[in-house]
Amino acid sequence: MLSIKNLHAEVEGKQILKGINLEIKTGEVHAIMGPNGSGKSSLASVLAGRQNYNVTEGEVIFKGRNLLEQKPEVRAREGLFLAFQYPIEIPGVSNINFLKTALAEIRAYKNLPPVDAKEFLRLTKEKQKLVEFDARLVNRSLNEGFSGGEKKRNEILQLAMLEPELAILDETDSGLDIDALRIVSKGVNKLRSDKNAFVIITHYQRLLEYIVPDFVHVLYDGRIVKSGTKELALELEERGYDWLKEEAHGKESLEKATI
Amino acid sequence: MVQELAIPLYEEIESGFNKLLSEQGSPKQESNSLRQARLSAFERFKEMGFPTTKNEDWKYTNITRFLKDEFTIAGTDHSAAGKDTPIEEPVAAILEQSVIDSLDCYRIVLVNGAWRGKQAGEQYPSGVQLFTVAEARLDPAFSGYFERSNEFEKNHFAALNAALSTDGLFIRVDAGAAPDKPLHIVHVYTSTHNLLVQPRHVVLVNKNASLSIIESVMSEDGNSKIFVNSLMEIVVQPDARMDHTIIQASGKALRLIQHITVRQRRQSLYNNFTFTFPGADLVRNELSVRLEEEHTESHLYGLYLLGGQQLVDNHTLVDHQKPSCHSNELYKGVLLERSVGVFNGKVYVHKDAQKTNAFQQNNNLVISKKATINSKPQLEIFADDVKCSHGSTVGQFSEEALFYLRARGIGEETAKALLINAFAFDITEKINIPALRAHINHLIEDQIPVTTEDLV
Numbered sequence: 001m002l003s004i005k006n007l008h009a010e011v012e013g014k015q016i017l018k019g020i021n022l023e024i025k026t027g028e029v030h031a032i033m034g035p036n037g038s039g040k041s042s043l044a045s046v047l048a049g050r051q052n053y054n055v056t057e058g059e060v061i062f063k064g065r066n067l068l069e070q071k072p073e074v075r076a077r078e079g080l081f082l083a084f085q086y087p088i089e090i091p092g093v094s095n096i097n098f099l100k101t102a103l104a105e106i107r108a109y110k111n112l113p114p115v116d117a118k119e120f121l122r123l124t125k126e127k128q129k130l131v132e133f134d135a136r137l138v139n140r141s142l143n144e145g146f147s148g149g150e151k152k153r154n155e156i157l158q159l160a161m162l163e164p165e166l167a168i169l170d171e172t173d174s175g176l177d178i179d180a181l182r183i184v185s186k187g188v189n190k191l192r193s194d195k196n197a198f199v200i201i202t203h204y205q206r207l208l209e210y211i212v213p214d215f216v217h218v219l220y221d222g223r224i225v226k227s228g229t230k231e232l233a234l235e236l237e238e239r240g241y242d243w244l245k246e247e248a249h250g251k252e253s254l255e256k257a258t259i
Numbered sequence: 260m261v262q263e264l265a266i267p268l269y270e271e272i273e274s275g276f277n278k279l280l281s282e283q284g285s286p287k288q289e290s291n292s293l294r295q296a297r298l299s300a301f302e303r304f305k306e307m308g309f310p311t312t313k314n315e316d317w318k319y320t321n322i323t324r325f326l327k328d329e330f331t332i333a334g335t336d337h338s339a340a341g342k343d344t345p346i347e348e349p350v351a352a353i354l355e356q357s358v359i360d361s362l363d364c365y366r367i368v369l370v371n372g373a374w375r376g377k378q379a380g381e382q383y384p385s386g387v388q389l390f391t392v393a394e395a396r397l398d399p400a401f402s403g404y405f406e407r408s409n410e411f412e413k414n415h416f417a418a419l420n421a422a423l424s425t426d427g428l429f430i431r432v433d434a435g436a437a438p439d440k441p442l443h444i445v446h447v448y449t450s451t452h453n454l455l456v457q458p459r460h461v462v463l464v465n466k467n468a469s470l471s472i473i474e475s476v477m478s479e480d481g482n483s484k485i486f487v488n489s490l491m492e493i494v495v496q497p498d499a500r501m502d503h504t505i506i507q508a509s510g511k512a513l514r515l516i517q518h519i520t521v522r523q524r525r526q527s528l529y530n531n532f533t534f535t536f537p538g539a540d541l542v543r544n545e546l547s548v549r550l551e552e553e554h555t556e557s558h559l560y561g562l563y564l565l566g567g568q569q570l571v572d573n574h575t576l577v578d579h580q581k582p583s584c585h586s587n588e589l590y591k592g593v594l595l596e597r598s599v600g601v602f603n604g605k606v607y608v609h610k611d612a613q614k615t616n617a618f619q620q621n622n623n624l625v626i627s628k629k630a631t632i633n634s635k636p637q638l639e640i641f642a643d644d645v646k647c648s649h650g651s652t653v654g655q656f657s658e659e660a661l662f663y664l665r666a667r668g669i670g671e672e673t674a675k676a677l678l679i680n681a682f683a684f685d686i687t688e689k690i691n692i693p694a695l696r697a698h699i700n701h702l703i704e705d706q707i708p709v710t711t712e713d714l715v
């Protein structure tokens with residue numbers, strides 16, 4: 001579904017991603033872990049098409065097409081979804097109107113008939129239940145005055161409504177208490193299927209107890225320095241990241257020495 | 260007169276005024292004091308001439324290019340002729356556009372500032388008396404409303420209007436009356452040649468009464484230029500309330516100077532909404548609200564969404580003369596293409612006006628790189644126990660918000676439309692008539708998608 005090859009990217013002239021390689025197939029859940037500043041969120045931003053990230057090398061193929069050539073809205077309509085680490089507050093745009101507009105544009109792109117008002121209402125109610133989202137928030141301005149947990153649940157509500165094929169969750173667990181974490185995870189688990197895939201970006205192993213990944217990758221200094229299965233996450237929880245940093249630097253100095 | 264050869268209108272005005280005074284007919288029947296008021300207003304105008312950018316109040320609004328065409332002063336007898344003439348075809352098309360869907364209201368039409376009078380079969384609000392100014396100014400009981408001169412002392416256009424105007428609409432609401440529906444006043448401007456129109460309106464809301472009027476300013480998109488210099492005086496008596504909505508959505512080639520003065524008496528409430536949309540080349544809204552007695556309340560909301568090469572200037576004055584009054588002003592602007600906007604809002608708190616609450620805010624969203632906004636909030640306070648604030652912002656689209664919407668599959672144009680609507684929401688949510696709110700939202704949406712020139 002998604003194939004990232006030798007991806008290099010910079011922001012404001014600073015190299016952030018230094019050669020990422022990653023293959024994601026439908027039905028898989030990948031976790032990306034790593035210390036602060038390793039490039040996790042940058043990878044998510046580059047994939048979603050955030051401006052001011054400049055891809056300098058490499059390619060990303062999503063469903064057989066060059067993802068990097070597509071505008072952010074086209075990526076979304078093609079089925080890529082980024083759950084924001086910091087969801088944006090937009091006063092004056094109601095949550096419900098936002099969802100309606102997004103769904104309408106995505107369906108129009110796919111040549112699907114528009115959803116009528118009644119069906120939309122039914123769908124919203126169903127998905128709201130899934131993420132235990134307070135119905136009163138739906139008519140409020142988008143994320144305005146929402147608590148951290150409400151914002152994150154709103155991201156998952158959007159995910160549920162828009163049914164993307166590839167969902168990237170950028171530190172969705174940060175700022176969540178244990179109950180919210182459980183609710184968000186339950187939602188994601190219900191949405192998991194053999195037709196979609198998830199990339200879970202997180203600092204902590206905690207979220208991975210609820211959403212069990214098929215693969216775990218460790219990102220450090222703009223590269224994936226280690227990949228493994230869910231056991232790797234447990235090992236990281238126990239040993240921290242330092243041993244991997246050392247390993248990475250060791251490899252680097254070894255490489256330099258060889259040169 | 261300040262002679263500026265580039266403005267042929269001076270000559271037309273001079274001869275128009277002489278004609279008015281010497282004419283047989285209605286002006287002759289005016290009271291002496293009204294004739295005196297005309298003379299002094301005209302003298303005052305001759306001293307001042309048309310304003311230039313050297314005048315502080317016109318610093319950002321250069322009207323010279325709008326005055327250099329030749330204009331004919333609209334006939335002084337059009338009200339009489341208009342009474343029985345059927346509405347012309349092009350006007351009918353504009354009238355259709357002016358209809359506010361599913362708004363339950365009374366409706367009257369003024370063509371070039373003149374009302375054709377009550378028509379058989381048409382309904383009018385009860386407790387509300389409507390006259391043409393052509394008749395009211397001859398009535399000694401009303402002439403006092405046309406004689407006041409303090410407004411004309413400093414205002415070029417108000418003085419010119421006071422000197423030359425002969426018609427308009429006079430609305431009087433009986434004490435205690437509360438019409439069941441708003442009155443929709445449609446101003447249609449139409450001409451086959453360049454025309455100067457100077458309507459004069461008076462609104463008198465008596466004690467304990469309430470009135471809601473919605474004014475729509477419409478015109479054809481024709482080649483003939485119409486210069487409208489309108490003057491409206493409003494008195495809101497004790498315990499009365501007036502809701503006043505103005506929708507300026509005319510065609511091009513209209514130059515609109517609109518002067519409104521409001522005088523509020525004890526415990527009265529005045530709400531003004533002024534909406535300006537692309538169309539008229541020039542709009543100058545001069546709104547002065549004088550809080551003349553205690554415990555009055557005024558709300559001024561403005562939304563200007565400008566396009567093309569429009570020059571739109573909103574000049575407001577909130578004049579707190581007495582204690583314990585409350586005023587709140589919020590003007591928001593969206594500037595597209597090569598439009599130029601001006602906001603000049605003055606709040607003046609007199610020494611006597613203790614316990615004043617006065618708030619003023621102006622926010623602008625400048626979408627096009629070629630658009631300009633000049634914002635000048637002013638606060639002058641001479642009392643010491645007051646709560647006042649003012650502020651002004653100028654900004655562009657939030658890149659973060661735009662990306663968030665696009666990351667959910669919403670196209671760039673739709674995303675921008677959502678953000679413009681969201682920006683206007685602070686104003687539109689305050690409209691308490693749902694059909695009117697929907698109408699305004701449609702007018703906003705009509706300007707979107709923003710043109711490619713704006714997608715910068």
